[in-house]
Amino acid sequence: MLAALALGLGLLLLLHAEVTDRGGLGSLVETFLPWLGLFVPVLLAAALRRRSATALVALLLPVTAWLSLFGGLLAGGSAPGGDLTVVSHNVNAENPDPAGTARDLAASGADLLALQEMTPQATETYRKELAAAYPHHTVRGTVGLWSRLPLSDSRAVDVLRGDAGPLAETRRAGDRPAEPPRALRVTVATDRGPLAVYVAHLGSVRLMPRNGFWTDSRDAGAVALTAAVAAEPNERVMVLGDMNGTTDDRVFDGLTARLDSAHEKAGDGFGFSWPASFPMARIDQILARGVEPRSAWVLPATPSDHLPVAAAFAW
Known part of the structure; x- marks a missing residue:
């Protein structure tokens, strides 16, 4: 019986992509895949x-399978240096101290600062508190990017309706106003040429008694974001944000086939970012192509229920 359980665990680690996603089971397994090592x-x-x-x-x-999947994270891949530092943080719509959060994030010294889940009231606070350190910024709905470098060509990306194209923010569905955008695309002017940056907050996932692990909204957003990145003409691209899923989740295969996870390439440890009180999964991602990840890490907690994540890149 023990041998059978061990073999079953090993096969689950090796063949997790074959687990049915009916009721979101496959996604649930892949979200917490590293924790299977505890068995x-x-x-x-x-x-x-x-x-x-x-x-x-x-x-x-199972030991060999687990090490093949996650051993590299334990060994660490960080290196000193870097030309561009980025931070991404879901600041939480219920954050009681957006001003303090802004100051903490500015103290990181990041060149680019991507924020998600901002309310209209908190957005004004972030604008005020970050103005001195970040002369350039763009906000679309609940997401924004603050930058030390000039920005241009900012537009919303629709990850709510499965449409990868620009979102007309005044569009209405019937008599109801459209939901605020939860993703944007902007061009950052660097001394090495343009860098396309996407900031996204994909739909939430829910554990529901009748429907299981509900991921429909998140999955549709992942498809839309993948389509936008696939159509992106720039050589250098970054995707920053709360994906509400880990890079082990099959729904992100299209995205991770085009972009590298900074943490998987240059991070130390698992880099879990959620929930902040007891991090169990890295659902906040920094993905890129055309630049080299040098290091990736998790920043200290803010009043949000997510931890900020950071990465340094070299040209």
Whole structure:
């Protein structure tokens, strides 16, 4: 029985993409995939207690599978230096101290600062508090980018209706105003040429009694964002934001096929960012192409329920 459990765990780690996504099961497994490693010491203790050589040998499969997936994060890949530092943070619509959050983020020294889940009232606070450190900024709905470098060609990207094209912010559905944009695309002027930056906050996921792990809104947004990135002509591209999912989740395969995760390339440890009180998953992402990740890390907590994430890039 112990050997069978060990083999099953190993196969789940190796073949997680084959788990059915009916009821969001596959997405749920992949969101917390690193935590499956906790079953290894439990099975190891049981095998030693039973003095089962068969179970010990069977445990080699999940150990090897887990290390192949996550061993690189434990080894660390950070390097000193970098030409551009970026920070992304879901600041939380219910943040009781947006001014303090803004000051904390500005103290990071980032060249680009991407914020998500801003309310109209808090947005004005962020504008005021970040003005001195960041002379350039753009806001679309609930997301924004503050920059030390000039910005141009800012537009909203519709990740709410599955449309990758520009969102007409005054568009109405029937008699109801359209929801505020939750993604934008802007060009950052650097001394090495234009850098296209997307800031996104994809739809929430819910654990529902009847529907299971509900991811429909998030998944539609991921498809729209992937389509926008696929059509992006710029060589250098960054996607910053709260994806409400980890890069292990199959819905992001199209995005991660085009962009590298800064943390997976140059981070140390798992970099879990949510929930801030006890981080269990990295759902806040910094993805890029055309630039080299040098280091990636998680910043100290703010009053938000997410931790800010940061990365340094070299040209």
